[in-house]
Amino acid sequence: MANDEPVNTGEVNDEQVTPEAISELAKRRGFFFGSSEAYGGVAGFYTMGPQGAALKGNVESAWRDRFAVKEGNQEIEAPTIMPEPVFEASGHLDGFDDMLVECGECGESHRADHLIEDETGIEEAETLPIPEVEALIEEHDLRCPNCGASLAGRPVEDFNLMFETSIGPGSGQTGYLRPETAQGIFVEFGRLKEYARNQLPFGVAQIGRAYRNEISPRRGLIRTREFTQAELEQFVDPERDEPSLDDVRDVEVRLYPATEQEKEGGDYLETTIGEAVETGVVANEWIAYYLGIAKRWFERVGVDADRFRYRQHLPGERAHYASDCWDAEAELGSVSASGDAADRLATDPSAGDWVEIAGFSYRTDYDLSKHGEHADESFTVFEQYDEPKTVERAVVDPDMSALGPEFGAEATDVADALRDLAALDPDAFGGDEVVVEIDGEEYAVPTDVANFRVEEQTESGEHVTPHVIEPSFGVDRTVYTVIAHAYARDEVDGETRTYLRFVPEIAPTSVAVFPLLSNDESLTALAGEIADDLREAGLSVAYDDSGNIGRRYRRQDEIGTPFCVTVDPEGVEGTGPETATVRERDSTAQIRVPVDELADELAAVRRGRKTFDDLRAAYGAVETADA
């Protein structure tokens, strides 16, 4: 007989889980909580507690495993503060704005587009121009959520989201906390391409902090001012490089394309990655490839596929660098929707509370071209042709003995300008005279002085500016989603329990070990040894000998520990090998396993090589006392 734990007899409870319920559990059990509360707190900053930090670490490890290791990509770690010229070049100084409206009465700041979305039901209001946003505030008589004063007539302004800082003492140099980890990869492109042996395609991954001075942070980890991104910059030659689409062709996805969003009553497209590419719904094959890889990855870490979709950005919604973008969105409004609620969620895109958790952008050659214009380094890759090519090139060989006396100090610049013009516009040399422009001034040169001719040249390759496909994940939003989708309630022995159905790979604590009785030396000694063995096998272990066994199970259920190992008298009595019970969190079913097999078996489940059902088949279920 196993210890006194009733078998789970109840149905999963389908009631709404509120953000407040998640925040309460998160705070009480050490997942996350508002920072600096001893000093009154400051909106938009969160501390991950022991469970949250472990959960987040596991999510990051799973991301690294999939997007860096398995894809064969490099990973780097760049500084979080970068000098101003980086963000001039990247476009963030000019274009990284949200719409701000301030209350005339209480002075509280609000995101104008969010107010409109919340109060009028209009979607994606950030795509609207400012005058239209001001008109909508007036038309709907929108009011300050803080004090209730009317916001009609208040100006709406662009507010840059970057945190500015000063590097070094005195007037120093202006710097900014990076608003995305990506720029730390782009500015180092010159070196990174060398590490990749100048061979496209290659990818560079980074997991790190990003900072945005959000106008109104909200909903726990969903919109904060400091957060973690996991980003991959995939550099490709769009003319030559293709992803391994066959690896993801069969992945099923729920797509919400821009064309459907723009239609009255538009629908989801339930399709596969292969079909989405063939029909052109997802235009870029690299984006499609990563949508497939990411769908599988989100399921691996415990995101509920029924509450997951890919939504394409509307044209006005795209970031300044993107020519196409698909967001991974998670539904956070309901607990394990079933019946009618599940049907509606699956068929009606307006149903549910959807939050972006990752973005998949086609950034073209925007970033590398911009940095190429501003910085001295080369942001191109020299690609060798398979065979050398013979090409015709227009060239000039200016006669300096004629240019010198004619143009004096400007003669060298005129010669350079003639060379550039020959490459760009050979037809300009068709007449008796050719005109070049330098700093707004025109210089006329007789064509025979330029010595223009067309030559055959052999070239071994060319310089190309790589295009970038960027899967960009919000780690904190993923962590929040994983908690929200794992959150469950059921009835065990007539009592409601709350538990988190984390998959073993990401659960912050893998196993809890209990001696059934805390005052029995033989039980506590063996439980201590088992805990050490499990830790040695790389598992995260909690040891608990306080309180009745039911309460100990409940504590572990609430932090999502998949397995509890209990050492009871039956396991240490007799002459056979010592055994302990293993209780699985969701079913509360128990098995009895020889102690010296525990570590290997549970480590195999944690790694995804076995399931609890495999163990149950091998060891058989154990009856509990009172089921």
Ligand code: GAP
């Ligand atoms: N490099 C591209 C980029 O930064 P983004 O859509 O602005 O794209 C990527 O951000 C991801 O970062 C989002 O999908 C989201 O998960 C996360 N994120 C963005 N702003 C955030 C915030 N204020 N708080 C928490 N996560 C945020």
